[in-house]
Amino acid sequence: MSVYQSSRLDGLTPYTPGEQPRDRRFIKLNTNESPFPPAKRVTEAVKAESEALMLYSDPDSTDLRRAMRDVFHVPEERIIMTNGSDEVLYFAFSAFADEKRPLIFPDITYGFYPVFADLIHIPYEEIPLREDFTVDPDRYLEKGKTVVIANPNAPTGISLPLAQIERIVKTDPDRVVIVDEAYVDFGGESALPLIERYENLLVVGTFSKSRSMAGARLGFGFGSEKLIGDLNTVRNSVNPYNVNRLTSAAGIAALAENDHYMANCRKIMEIREWTRGELETLGFEVLPSCANFLFVRKRGIGGEELYRRLREKGILVRHFGKPRIADFNRITIGSMDQMESLVCAVKEILEENR
Numbered sequence: 001m002s003v004y005q006s007s008r009l010d011g012l013t014p015y016t017p018g019e020q021p022r023d024r025r026f027i028k029l030n031t032n033e034s035p036f037p038p039a040k041r042v043t044e045a046v047k048a049e050s051e052a053l054m055l056y057s058d059p060d061s062t063d064l065r066r067a068m069r070d071v072f073h074v075p076e077e078r079i080i081m082t083n084g085s086d087e088v089l090y091f092a093f094s095a096f097a098d099e100k101r102p103l104i105f106p107d108i109t110y111g112f113y114p115v116f117a118d119l120i121h122i123p124y125e126e127i128p129l130r131e132d133f134t135v136d137p138d139r140y141l142e143k144g145k146t147v148v149i150a151n152p153n154a155p156t157g158i159s160l161p162l163a164q165i166e167r168i169v170k171t172d173p174d175r176v177v178i179v180d181e182a183y184v185d186f187g188g189e190s191a192l193p194l195i196e197r198y199e200n201l202l203v204v205g206t207f208s209k210s211r212s213m214a215g216a217r218l219g220f221g222f223g224s225e226k227l228i229g230d231l232n233t234v235r236n237s238v239n240p241y242n243v244n245r246l247t248s249a250a251g252i253a254a255l256a257e258n259d260h261y262m263a264n265c266r267k268i269m270e271i272r273e274w275t276r277g278e279l280e281t282l283g284f285e286v287l288p289s290c291a292n293f294l295f296v297r298k299r300g301i302g303g304e305e306l307y308r309r310l311r312e313k314g315i316l317v318r319h320f321g322k323p324r325i326a327d328f329n330r331i332t333i334g335s336m337d338q339m340e341s342l343v344c345a346v347k348e349i350l351e352e353n354r
């Protein structure tokens with residue numbers, strides 16, 4: 001704490017991102033990145049666009065939103081593009097929540113939600129997941145509370161059926177429901193078709209996972225023109241050039257390669273199911289995942305210990321030292337080779353413990 005800091009930072013604990021080690025080569029299964037490189041068309045587009053870097057980017061992301069329209073079949077006026085989906089979430093919290101519209105979200109979910117809320121002093125309530133780590137939709141029906149739900153949820157990977165999302169959205173047209181679909185392309189069910197019927201629904205997505213662009217920072221939101229208008233008010237009050245030229249060019253090219261990326265997602269789902277089978281055979285409990293990661297625990301070995309022992313063997317996974325989930329690790333689905341190495345390392349560790 002410095003003597004200079006404003007009261008806004010009082011008691012604020014910032015988000016801790018997964019490790020990005022530079023000292024040693026690890027098999028990185030800790031931040032839900034794609035194991036597949038970007039398509040050639042994407043790297044070529046970035047190279048070509050770099051010639052124009054002396055010019056600011058388009059503050060309306062016009063071409064990018066058109067490319068989004070063509071892939072997602074949503075009018076451009078209902079789309080906002082952002083610097084990662086973290087940014088659209090931050091804009092949405094700023095635009096749609098305050099003391100009178102407090103936030104509600106699960107107790108076990110994406111760790112950024114409470115951080116954003118604390119930073120801009122939005123009160124929030126964390127609703128416990130059920131014993132089996134599923135979201136209890138009945139607890140999100142209270143009127144006047146702004147809802148944010150990751151679907152599939154992180155770090156559990158568990159998906160809430162669309163009918164339940166619709167129930168939550170429908171309950172109170174005067175409050176906004178934000179559905180964070182960062183992992184939807186790995187087997188979830190998107191709420192996107194519902195935006196035509198519900199003006200209070202914001203669907204958030206990202207190019208970070210399914211489109212191999214975590215390092216480019218590109219996210220998006222779909223919603224009614226009203227919601228998108230409010231989000232643009234925040235955006236234009238913070239950073240109108242929020243999507244830079246290189247990222248925008250990469251995004252347009254990635255959308256032209258959509259089939260390729262969706263095929264990659266199917267491969268990741270296959271590798272996920274193979275990994276699940278192997279870990280279950282070794283006695284792990286594996287939560288049912290619709291995402292590009294598995295959330296796993298095993299009786300007899302603590303979550304922290306498994307994390308540490310895998311790290312010693314050159315494999316990074318994500319451990320959260322939080323109540324209820326301290327026994328778990330979240331394992332990103334990498335390439336088949338990487339997952340074979342993981343399973344091999346886990347076998348060695350269990351063997352060493354015998």
Ligand code: PMP
Binds near residue numbers: 083084086217218
């Ligand atoms: N939502 C969830 C549930 C996430 O796990 C992440 C990734 N950490 C994000 C949003 C943000 O992703 P990005 O900013 O890379 O789009």
